[in-house]
C-alpha cells in the first residue's frame with residue numbers, strides 16, 4: 484500500500500520540488516512534465532541538488548551509461564540513501580532498471596539501486612526496430628494510457644509487496660503467452676517499462692508524487708484477463724535480449 488506521501492501533505496503550502504536525474508537520457512521531457520503539473524523541477528547532477536526534494540524521477544536512456552555517470556558524479560550513494568529513506572521516486576525504462584533488485588542481461592559491472600523488488604531483463608522487448616506503442620489500462624486511471632516502448636526492459640519477477648498496475652501480453656518464440664507487468668508500484672516507488680513522458684501523459688508522475696494507490700497484486704491481476712481485449716495486440720520477445728543498448 485502506498486501511503487499519502489509528504490508531497491500530498493505539502494501541496495498548496497510549499498512549493499513541491501521534484502528532482503529529475505539529469506546525467507543522461509530524456510530528462511528534459513520529464514522536467515517539462517513536472518513543470519506542466521505545477522511543480523518545481525530540479526535537474527539533479529550532483530549530490531547538492533538532492534537537498535529538499537519531495538520526489539525524484541529516474542529517466543529513460545541508457546542504464547549502463549547512467550551507472551558510470553552516477554558513480555562519477557558522486558550521486559550513487561546519496562541517491563541510494565534517499566531511496567532507502569523513502570523518497571518517492573518514478574523510474575521509467577532505464578530508470579526502472581536502475582531501481583530494480585535484479586538486472587538480467589546487463590554489463591558485467593552494471594549495478595542498480597536495488598530498492599524495487601523486481602527482476603528485469605534489459606532489452607527484453609527487443610532492440611530498436613522492435614520498439615512499439617500500446618494503449619494500456621492502468622489501475623486507478625480511467626482513460627487508457629498511450630505507452631511508448633523503446634528497447635524496453637521486461638519485468639520477469641515481482642516480489643510479494645509489489646503491485647502490478649498494468650500488464651501487456653508477451654509471447655515467447657514457442658508461442659507461450661504470459662502477462663508481463665509494465666507499471667509497478669512498491670512503497671514509495673512507481674516504475675514503468677515504457678516512456679509516459681514521450682506521450683505527454685503526466686498521470687504516472689501524478690501517481691508517483693501526488694496520490695495513493697492501494698490495491699493488492701492479486702486483486703489487480705484477477706481483473707487483467709477480463710480486460711485483455713483492450714490491449715493493442717501482443718508483443719513478441721526480442722531476438723537480442725542480451726544486446727547492449729547504445730542510446731535512449
Ligand SMILES: NC(=O)CC[C@H](N)C(=O)O
Nearest residue numbers: 543544545546576577728
Ligand atoms: N528507452 C530506454 O530507457 C532503454 C533502456 C535501455 N535498453 C537500457 O538498458 O538501459
